[in-house]
Amino acid sequence: MTNVEAEPSAVRSDALPASGIRTYIILWISQWLACAAVSFTVFVISVNIFVDFSAVWIVAAAYAVLFVPFPILSPFAGAFVDRYGQRPALLISNIGTLLNLSILAYMMISGLGTPFYAVCAVGISTILRTLQLAAIESVVPLLVPKRHYGRANGPRMLLTGTFVLAGPLLAYLLLSVFAPSTIVIAECVLVVIAIIVVSRIQFPGVDRPSPEATTQSLGRDVADAYRTLRARRGLLTMVGFLAIVSGVLGALEVAASGTVLGFADDSGAIAVSTSCWLGMVVASILMVVWGVPRKLVMGGLLGAGLVFAVALVAAAVRPNLILLCVGGFIAMGSLAVVIATFQTVMHLKVEQRYLGRAVGLKNTAVTLSHIVGDVGTLVLGISIFANSGKDSGGGVWGWRQGHGWDDVDSPFLKVIIGDGPGRGWALFMMLIGLGVGAVVAYLRYRKPALLHVEDDLPDVTPMDRLSRPTEDLTPVRASEATATPGGRSA
Template sequence: MSTADAETSTRRPDTGPPARIRTFVLLWCSQWLVVFAAALTVLVFRLDIFAEFDSLAALIFAFLILFAPFAFLSPLAGALVDRYGHRRVLLASSIGYLINLGALVVVLLLDVPLLWPLIAVLAIDAILKAPQLAALESAVPLLVPRQHLIRANAPRMLLTVTGVVLGPLVVALALTVVAPVGVILLECAAVVVAILVVLTLDIPVVPKDADAAARRSIGAEVLSTWSHLRSRPGLLPVLGFLAGVSCVIAILEGAGPENVFSFAGEGGTVIVFASGWVGMLITSIIMIVTGRPRRLARGLLSAGLVFAVALLVAAARPNVAVMAVAAFIALGSTAVFIACVQTVLHSKVASQHLGRAMGFKNLMVAGPHMIGSTIVVTVGAGLVTVVGRDEVRSPGVSALVGDAPGRSWALVMMGGAVFVAVVVALVSRSVHLRRVDDLPDVTPGAQLDPASAGPSASVDLPAAAGPPASVDLPAAAPTPARR
């Protein structure tokens, strides 16, 4: 029997594309468990850094250690994914989550003061989230055919937003049955399930760069990916567009609840943001079923413009019904926007650079998100005394956003809407962005190394959709609201 015959005889019967898609679904669900568990931790103890710290310096320090690690470590984490592989990094990050939660259980059992240990646990979670998301997001095109990438990326926003929306309900129900330490133990169990799932999965291994042996530092690898992104016309404008929208999403997360709560109370706030989550869910389902939008550049620009208009309408008048409809449309459009960004990167970035590219993408989400949160805390709070807390002092402002409590927050939202509209106008002038769909695909699944991918990943690979990935081509993602 020849070597080829021997290899054929050892192949599993489910090694084709359906098996890889099943692997993607299992991988996505397992990592959703980890993300959801991490989101529940802060909800269990109701940590509000704005209420806990009176000192501005302490507040800034807590804010930085809670949110900055994910932003600034993401490119480096992506380099680790490209160097060591998706499966190893996912296992390492999940085991890190488990150890971190275990340490929190020990703190609770010892009954020591909780505030700073909890902040340390959440900061470590932020560090672990960087390699986890870089590995998960860059593994998608290894498992999903090019024509189904938009479907696979459709629920991306739900990965993190579901914890914010459903988390309080899950925590409230769990705390009626068990103590907080019991909820943390349930989170540990969820992470253990995720680890066991990843251990059973065959995730294809991407061959290293031809010059990988010559590179010794992670920083050099990160810089090489930046050069690769620059060599692919249209990718940097896409990332810039993402940064602008991410900043305004942070503004919406902070100013939106304050705006609605001021004139409609807790009930109105729940209605508006539940409507937004439903809009995101329905939009994601539509994309999964239809596989649209097919033209990614058009989808990006259209979703950005719809988001700006919906946000402008929501800020214009203190009306719960209008704001609920606007939230449905605005958050639904963000699902389209993020799915298009993900698909552009998955199909246009060479497989050897995907981990680092997704790391850069996460930096473009988290960095501007911190800027937007800072704008809400400073500008939004400062406008309260200028505009008026319970009524609007200026007739001009009243004509713009109506007369009701909390209209200073509406002004902040309206400013965000105008900013997104300006960004859409600017990036739409980029010829490279408008033609990003015409950039040759470099489908990662076509560049796998069969010998290193394992039995199930070594067969039935699709034909290459573009030039080899190792050849340089010629130029052609809630801030706590103050109550």
């Protein structure tokens, strides 16, 4: 099994600074504030690309500006982090974000801003976030002792999910008191705090590429990292599972909205979104206190994935507002466990010099899948509701108000999901949950490499490299992994 016990004190003191945990907490909070500022901007500026832009090609272009650059650039951002370090990446990201938000605030105050410029501003911040996420996710082994990786990764989902889920409620509250430009200026202050923290932190030194290696392209660096992941059996399967879950989440953003708005108003949608956020918060707190599940793959990755699937199915059974709030709370809490477990395995099993690129490749797979799930479900909704004949004045987006796809002819389905507005989306949610459950079962019984990741792959954290400087990075069997000094498993 994975050895998460502390190494001898001499090794530990050489591997990590004495203030590493405190430094990581301060760094994480400051970057969370900066990331939240960017995420919250889209709610503050109140840009809806489906309303503010009429032509379909302009909508597509705006969507591409907002989302497409992130998966394309993430692997190269990870290569930059591996080559030059976390500090330069964070400084570039934070300073660029500050300049971008400052220009946006000026445009809003002067009245020169346009919806398309606002979309571009958010898109630029999203591009800069590729460096931020690659740096903050790969810095954990440099600052946190090995035995605390699970606790450090517990709040990972809060880094990007807080203001996506809680954003509508907070935007409603703040915009009722402050002007949008005032809120953007306050966001700039949060980013300034993040810049100050990064500039004052001393990051531990790590082995950097040789001068010869730095002359090769970043694309070659990314290819090297992919080959490393592929050689360590089971890791790519984990990335694939996380990508599937992300695609499901993208589909749920549309399906859950269609279900809720079928029988509730915007306040109901905000209630469900806030419940999902609270599920993330509670799960994150529990993991910070107790750590991730001891059996990382079976208990954390697949176990929490199964809970996620069951919560979706349960929420879709004759749905009402309370049931959807409870289901969203459980589903997003279990998803936080899945992500924290994945991060912990990556930090244990991927060598530090490849970790930034591994994070970048993961972010690409996850984001692409999310886009496919989101756009695919939107297209499904348009095709179904545009032909349903029940769009009562809402245009092609009338289905968001619950019109169309509501008649349930099957007596069997009426017993399961009921009959009324939003039930078609409820059925879609149920099918998604069943699909995730089927994927978990397949991985459990048909992918032995995934199940034995903890046993077959040696830990390659900075502390392990100090104790095993000549470690073979190729995958090993469990019997070989246990042949370490002292008889402990690697």
